[in-house]
Amino acid sequence: MARFHLVGISRNAVLWPALTLAAVVVALPRPVVARAGGTIVGTISTKEPAAKPIRVTIDPDVCGQSVPDESVTVDAAGHLANVVVTVTGVKVPAPVDAAVGNEKCRFAPRVSLLRPAGTVKMLSKDPVLHTMHAAAADGKVLFNVSVPIPNMTLSKPVDKPGVVTLSCSTHTWMRGYLFVTEELSGVSGADGKFRIEGVPAGPRELRVWHEALKVTVPVKVVVKDGETATIDVTMVK
Numbered sequence: 001m002a003r004f005h006l007v008g009i010s011r012n013a014v015l016w017p018a019l020t021l022a023a024v025v026v027a028l029p030r031p032v033v034a035r036a037g038g039t040i041v042g043t044i045s046t047k048e049p050a051a052k053p054i055r056v057t058i059d060p061d062v063c064g065q066s067v068p069d070e071s072v073t074v075d076a077a078g079h080l081a082n083v084v085v086t087v088t089g090v091k092v093p094a095p096v097d098a099a100v101g102n103e104k105c106r107f108a109p110r111v112s113l114l115r116p117a118g119t120v121k122m123l124s125k126d127p128v129l130h131t132m133h134a135a136a137a138d139g140k141v142l143f144n145v146s147v148p149i150p151n152m153t154l155s156k157p158v159d160k161p162g163v164v165t166l167s168c169s170t171h172t173w174m175r176g177y178l179f180v181t182e183e184l185s186g187v188s189g190a191d192g193k194f195r196i197e198g199v200p201a202g203p204r205e206l207r208v209w210h211e212a213l214k215v216t217v218p219v220k221v222v223v224k225d226g227e228t229a230t231i232d233v234t235m236v237k
Helices: 011-027
Strands: 039-045 085-091 098-102 113-116 118-124 130-135 141-147 153-158 162-167 175-180 183-185 193-199 201-208 217-222 229-233
Touching: 011 201, 039 085, 039 217, 085 153, 085 193, 098 113, 098 130, 098 175, 113 118, 113 183, 141 153, 141 183, 141 217, 183 193, 201 229, 217 229
Parallel strands: 039 229, 098 118, 113 175
Antiparallel strands: 039 193, 085 183, 085 201, 118 153, 130 141, 130 162, 162 175, 201 217
């Protein structure tokens, strides 16, 4: 076997660079793990009374003698449901589908979130003819389909952001809304509460939408990584 000798170079001189490199490698800082942001929670309230029930004029055997008017849905404490809270400027990249059902001659849920280029899936539980008429804020009809039998599912795409109003030509009191947005959003529940997770840290402005009520002042909050920011909002006519 051939042997090689380092002429004029000491063993320490050869080992020193390697040891120095090892020290450098060990001294490198560990990667910083990105945090998932913070959370915004809150309660939406109003002093407006709940809307009165609507008298049914067709298919009372399925719909009942009256149906709730959900345009203003509040509990005894004034907590307001069906409010969309949006974190302005924070985009959500992935499309999300929405499912809207016809149940006892009402759209359920009343308000749904949908990303642009997402799909709305329509399902009826009622043994009567329903239609689902979808119109953009400018009045443009996006689709108008019949759902004639129970457990029948139809799907339609919705491409552009904005508020889409759903109605039924058979049962004219029926209303629903698709809130189509690419921004991070949440909807208040029956108790008026909403929760939005994964909000980037920093000062944030919230846009608040309701079909009949509004806010009168800007809604702002400061979000910190790993923490929960709480804000309460009051809406008026």
